[in-house]
Amino acid sequence: MATAFEFAPAIALFPLAAFVIALAFGKYMPKKGALAGIAATAASLVFSLWAFVTVAGGETYHETLYEWAVGDPTSEAGVQGIEFTFGILLDPLSTLMLVIVSLIALLVHVFSLGYMNAEGETGLPRYYAELGLFTFSMLAFVFADNLLMAFMFFELVGLCSYLLIGFWFRTESAPSAAKKAFLVTRFGDYFFLLGVVAIAATFGTLQFAGPESFVDAAADAIDGEETLFGFGAETWVTITGLLVLGGVIGKSAQFPLHTWLPDAMEGPTTVSALIHAATMVAAGVYLVARMFGYYALSPTALAIIAFVGGFTALFAATMGVVKDDIKQVLAYSTISQYGYMMLGLGVGGYVAGVFHLMNHAFFKALLFLGAGAVIILMHHEQDMWKMGGLKDKAPVTYYTFLAGALALAGIIPFSGFWSKDEILYDAFVLGLEDPVFGVAYAMALLAVFFTGLYTFRMVILTFHGEPRSEAAADPHPVGPSVTFPLATLGVLALVAGVANLAPIAKLTGMDITYLEFWLDGEYGVVDGLTYTAYTETIGYPAGEIVSEQATLLIAAGLGLGLAVAGALTAYVLYSGPEPVRHTEKLGSVYGVLRNNYYQDEYQVWLARNLTLPVARGADRFDQGVIDGVVNGVSSVSLFGGGGVKRLQTGVVTNYAALIMLGFLALLLVFGLHGGWFL
Amino acid sequence: MTVPVEYYVLLSLALFCIGLFGVLTRRNALMFLMSVELMLNAATINLIAFAFYHGNLTGQVFALFAMALAAAEVAVGLGIILVLYRNFRDVDVTVPSTMRW
Secondary structure: OOOHHHHHHHHHHHHHHHHHHHHHHHHHOOOOOHHHHHHHHHHHHHHHHHHHHHHHOOOOEEEEEEEEEEOOOOOOOOOOOOEEEEEEEEOHHHHHHHHHHHHHHHHHHHHHHHHHHOOOOOOHHHHHHHHHHHHHHHHHHHHEOEHHHHHHHHHHHHHHHHHHHOOOOOOOHHHHHHHHHHHHHHHHHHHHHHHHHHHHHHHOOOEOOOOOOHHHHHHHHHHOOOEEOOEEHHHHHHHHHHHHHHHHHHHOOOOOOOOHHHHHHHOOHHHHHHHHHOOHHHHHHHHHHHOHHHHHOOHHHHHHHHHHHHHHHHHHHHHHOOOOEHHHHHHHHHHHHHHHHHHHHHOOOHHHHHHHHHHHHHHHHHHHHHHHHHHHHOOOOOEHHHOOOHHHHOHHHHHHHHHHHHHHHOOOOOHHHHHHHHHHHHHHHHHOOOHHHHHHHHHHHHHHHHHHHHHHHHHHHHHOOOOOOHHHHOOOOOOHHHHHHHHHHHHHHHHHHHHHOHHHHHHHOOOOOHHHHHHOOOOOOOOOOOHHHHHHHHOOOOOOOOOHHHHHHHHHHHHHHHHHHHHHHHHHHHOOOOOOOHHHHHOHHHHHHHOHHHHHHHHHHHHHHHHHHHHHHHHHHHHHHHHHHHHHHHHHHHHHHHHHHHHOOOOHHHHHHHHHHHHHHHHHHHHHHHOOOO | OOOOHHHHHHHHHHHHHHHHHHHHHOOEHHHHHHHHHHHHHHHHHHHHHHHHHHOOOHHHHHHHHHHHHHHHHHHHHHHHHHHHHHHHOOOEOOOOOOOOO
C-alpha cells in the first residue's frame, strides 16, 4: 500500500505539468488551458488532503530527495560539511498550508472561467500557464525542508507574481506595477539571500527540522555561549534572523516595503485573490512560522516582528479608509491583516498567527473573488462611488461578500474574529508585562476600529443604497463558475473559526482548540517544531487582569467592541440612498491618507536623490578609474609597440648586426662583472 | 710535438670573424650562406681542438653531428634562396623586406 508521502512531490508537480500543458497546447484546448489547471490543482488538493489525513494519523515525513552540492567542512558552529539539497518536510504546519494553497488555487482557477474566459480575454494560455507555475512555486515553497530551497521557490513566486501582475502588458500601468512589485520584493529578498548565506556559513546547514537543523545548531551555540563572527551567538542569531526577515517584509508587504501591493491591483482580480490569500504575500508570514524556532531564540527579532506587524496593521488600515477603488480597499486590508499575523507571531502566538493566516486565506480569497464578481457585474468598473444597490440584483455575491467582510472586520462568530481575537489576546497579555509589546498591541487594537470602518464602508457603498451609475442599475449576470467558489469560501469564512475556539475553551474548559493540538504535535509531530517547544524557548511572561478568564473577556470585548463601533460608524456615515463623501472633510489628513502617507514619493525621492547619485558616482568610478586603468595600459602598450616595431626593418643584415652588438654588450657586461679588465 | 690549443682557438676566431664580416657586409644570399658556413666551421674547429686538449672524444662526436646538421642546413638555405629568386628575381637579401609589419 502506497502512502501519501510517496506522492508528496506530485502535489507540486501537478501544477507544473499544467503549466507546461497550458503553455504548449493551451491554444488548442477548449478552455485555453483552464481545464488542465483545474485538473492539476484538484489533484494537488486531493494529494494534499491525503497527506493531511496521514499526518493526522500520527506520521510525518522528512526526506532529502536530491543533493546537488556538498561543501567543505568550514562552518563556525553546528554541522561541518554543508549539503545543498532539495527535500520535503511534511509536518502539521506544511500540510495545513498545502491544503489551503491548493484549495484556493483550485477555486481561483474555477473562478477564472467566469472572470477571464467568459469575458473573452486574450492571452489565456499564458494566463493559465502562469497560474500553474505560481501554484507550483508556492506549493514547493511550502513543503521545502531547507532554507535554500525555500529561498529559490520564494524567488520563483516573486517572478510569477511579476508575470501575472503584468498580465495586461499592453496597458501603461500594469507593466509598471509589475516592475515595481518585482523590484520592491527583490529589495527585501536581497537581505533574505544575505541571511541564507550567513546562516549557511555559520551553522553549515540549512535544514528547518531534525537534529542537523540550523535551529538546533543556533540553540546549542547560544547555550554554549559561543562567539560567531565576532558577535555573541544570540546577537548573531538576531542579525541573521533580521536579514531573513527582510525578505518576509518585502513579500508580506510590511512597512516600509508594502508599496508594491496596492499597485499590484493592476493584475486580474483572480490573480490578486491568489496573491493575497494563498501565494505570494502568504509566503512571507509562512516563512516566519516555518522557522519560528529560530526567531524564538532571539527576543529582539521577535519584538521587531511584533512591532512592525502592529504598526503595519494600523498604518495600512488608516489608508484603506479613504480609497474609492474596491480593490484598493482590499489591498490595504491585506497589508493590515498580514500585520496582524506578524504581530501574532512576534508575541509568540504561533498558533494565533497561523490561525489567522488560514482564516485570512479563506476570507480574503472570498473578498477578492467577490470583488471580481462585482467587477463583472459592473462591466469592469471598480470605483465604489459608481456602484450601489447591487444587494438585490446579485444576492449570492452580496451574502458571500458580506460573510467575508464580517470575517475581515472580526465580528463574532465569523472566522476572522476568532483568529484576530487570539492574536490580540496574546499581544494583550504580553503587553501587560512589557510596554514595547503594549504599544504594538495598542496600534493593532486601534486598527480593529479602522478595519470595521473601511470594510463596511466598502460593503455599504458597493451593495447598499441606490445604484449610482447605469452599470449598477443593470448589472451583467454572473455564472456558476463565479458563484461556486464564492459559496465555498463563504461557508469557510463563516465556519473556519471552529478550528480553534480558544476563548470558549478557556472559559468552559472544553478541549476544542483543535488547531493548537494540531500544531502542538498531538497528531503527527516533528521534534522541536511544536507550539510548546517554541513557547518554552521564548519564555515570555503572561500578564493578566484579575484572572485569566477576565483578561480574556476584556481583550475579546475590546476587540469586538471596536470592530462593531467601526462597522456602525461606517453604517451611520454611508448608509442611505445617496451617501456623502465624508472622508473629504478630513482636510489635510485626507490628502496625506489619499497619498498613502507619501510613501511612494519618499521612496522615489530616495531612489532619485540618493541611489541615483551613488550609482552615477559608481558608474563614473567604473568608467573613469577601473576602465581608465585598463584602457591606459592598452594605449601605452599600443603606442610603445608602434615605436618599437620600427626596429624590425626586414633586412637580415641589420638583425645580424643587432645580435652581434647585443652579444658583445652582454660579453662586456659579464666581463666587467667578472673582473676581466681590472 | 703537438700544436698548442691557443693556435686552434686563434684559427677558429679568425674564421668566425671572416664569416661575421661576410654576413654583415654582403647582400648576396649565396655569400650569406657561405659566411654562415664559415662561422659554423669555426665553432666545429673549437670543439675538436678542445676535445683534443682534454683528451675527450665527446667534442669530436659533436663535430660530426654539426657537420651533418650543416649539410641539412645548406639544403634548407639553398631552398630558401631558390624561392627568393623565384619571387623577387634577385638574391639580394635587402630586397624582400615586405613581411616586416
